[in-house]
Amino acid sequence: MDHFLYRNGILHAEDVPLPQIAADVGTPFYVYSAATLTRHYQLFKEALDGIPNLVCYAMKSNSNQAVLKLLADLGAGMDVVSGGEYLRAKAAGVPGDRIVFSGVGKTRAEMELALGGGVRQVNVESEPELELLGQVAVSMEKTVPITIRVNPDVDAKTHAKIATGKSENKFGIPIARAREIFGRAASTPGVQVIGIDVHIGSQLTDLAPFEAAYLKVAELTHRLREDGHDIKRLDLGGGLGIPYARSNEAPPLPMDYGALIKRTVGDLGVEVEIEPGRLISGNAGLMIAAVIYVKQGEGRDFLILDAAMNDLIRPAMYDAYHDIVPVAEPEPGAEQAPYDIVGPVCESGDTFTKQRDMPPLTAGDLVAFRSAGAYGAVMSSEYNTRPLIPEVLVKGDHFAVIRPRPAIDEIINRDIVPEWL
Ligand SMILES: *Cc1c(COP(=O)(O)O)cnc(C)c1O
Numbered sequence: 118m119d120h121f122l123y124r125n126g127i128l129h130a131e132d133v134p135l136p137q138i139a140a141d142v143g144t145p146f147y148v149y150s151a152a153t154l155t156r157h158y159q160l161f162k163e164a165l166d167g168i169p170n171l172v173c174y175a176m177k178s179n180s181n182q183a184v185l186k187l188l189a190d191l192g193a194g195m196d197v198v199s200g201g202e203y204l205r206a207k208a209a210g211v212p213g214d215r216i217v218f219s220g221v222g223k224t225r226a227e228m229e230l231a232l233g234g235g236v237r238q239v240n241v242e243s244e245p246e247l248e249l250l251g252q253v254a255v256s257m258e259k260t261v262p263i264t265i266r267v268n269p270d271v272d273a274k275t276h277a278k279i280a281t282g283k284s285e286n287k288f289g290i291p292i293a294r295a296r297e298i299f300g301r302a303a304s305t306p307g308v309q310v311i312g313i314d315v316h317i318g319s320q321l322t323d324l325a326p327f328e329a330a331y332l333k334v335a336e337l338t339h340r341l342r343e344d345g346h347d348i349k350r351l352d353l354g355g356g357l358g359i360p361y362a363r364s365n366e367a368p369p370l371p372m373d374y375g376a377l378i379k380r381t382v383g384d385l386g387v388e389v390e391i392e393p394g395r396l397i398s399g400n401a402g403l404m405i406a407a408v409i410y411v412k413q414g415e416g417r418d419f420l421i422l423d424a425a426m427n428d429l430i431r432p433a434m435y436d437a438y439h440d441i442v443p444v445a446e447p448e449p450g451a452e453q454a455p456y457d458i459v460g461p462v463c464e465s466g467d468t469f470t471k472q473r474d475m476p477p478l479t480a481g482d483l484v485a486f487r488s489a490g491a492y493g494a495v496m497s498s499e500y501n502t503r504p505l506i507p508e509v510l511v512k513g514d515h516f517a518v519i520r521p522r523p524a525i526d527e528i529i530n531r532d533i534v535p536e537w538l
Pocket residue numbers: 175177178196219220316318319320354355356357392393394395396491
């Protein structure tokens with residue numbers, strides 16, 4: 118559920134008509150709904166009610182500080198995957214003891230940053246990382262709580278680029294070697310083993326792979342406890358999928374996911390962490406674009422928008438589907454015609470969708486890409502020297518620009534032409 122609905126024939130973000138924001142900030146732009154972000158976070162809290170838990174928002178899905186602050190104020194922790202994200206979470210006011218540091222290639226500098234500023238735990242992904250983290254902690258006269266991420270060799274049945282739990286993926290340690298590596302961690306100075314971490318992929322639309330992974334983690338918890346480890350926390354990762362097409366069958370609900378967690382690890386007496394990103398931010402955001410031209414091609418017509426692949430890369434990168442709807446509600450029974458919907462960037466990959474049935478649209482009309490709140494703005498680039506598009510947050514009947522559109526000069530002036538040239 119989201120808070121983007123037609124009222125009096127105009128698509129709104131909560132109580133704000135989208136054309137009003139467009140008139141204020143220009144197109145294209147991203148717009149997020151505070152009520153939807155809040156609701157999605159709370160769905161997870163309700164789903165985990167009854168077991169000790171922390172919902173650590175995977176901020177890589179949408180890391181605007183306004184979004185982080187909103188979620189942190191509700192009690193969320195943050196899952197960060199870089200020093201930059203760590204500092205950004207801190208800048209948004211998230212305390213270190215609610216920040217979990219994930220990622221397969223943490224550098225010494227990033228470890229020093231996290232240990233210096235405070236961290237809830239570091240999720241270790243390899244033996245060399247374990248060794249370096251221990252050295253860094255010892256040199257700073259600290260002991261850092263860690264989990265070790267295991268790779269359960271489970272097929273998440275999602276797009277190959279966002280599957281992370283198969284043995285061929287770069288993530289985690291092979292679960293078959295977990296007892297050996299946990300043993301090594303227990304005797305590594307500077308680190309304190311407190312739990313197990315797993316994350317098998319993103320946009321999962323079936324609970325079965327989660328169940329397979331969590332059962333393996335539960336089994337491992339017993340084995341590690343037999344070996345004398347004090348396993349008190351399980352980080353179960355993120356990855357629950359969202360409905361991108363309204364017409365498709367909806368993925369499992371957070372409540373069912375929570376029930377699965379309780380069923381698989383609920384009796385272990387552990388604290389549970391989850392790291393949802395997409396389910397919190399995805400359907401809390403739209404990308405709004407304007408039609409520049411309606412172009413008649415050979416055997417097909419094109420809607421050329423002012424937004425492009427650099428603004429929303431998901432269709433080009435993951436063959437992702439986004440619902441695209443006119444901001445002005447079409448008349449009931451309006452005739453539809455198929456269009457290729459494209460941006461102005463100079464490559465054919467800049468295609469959002471092909472042969473999508475759309476109601477009649479003309480130059481200047483606004484369209485909304487639904488489900489664009491996650492892996493949208495954060496993955497945008499300045500390709501073709503196109504400025505990053507603004508982000509807007511709506512709450513009730515007010516809205517604010519939470520990242521402005523930079524001036525073209527800001528981009529151009531960043532380049533340095535050497536004087537010897
Ligand atoms: C990307 C990622 C997540 C979030 O995945 P979503 O599909 O957005 O929920 C959580 N944990 C880790 C370690 C990740 O890399």
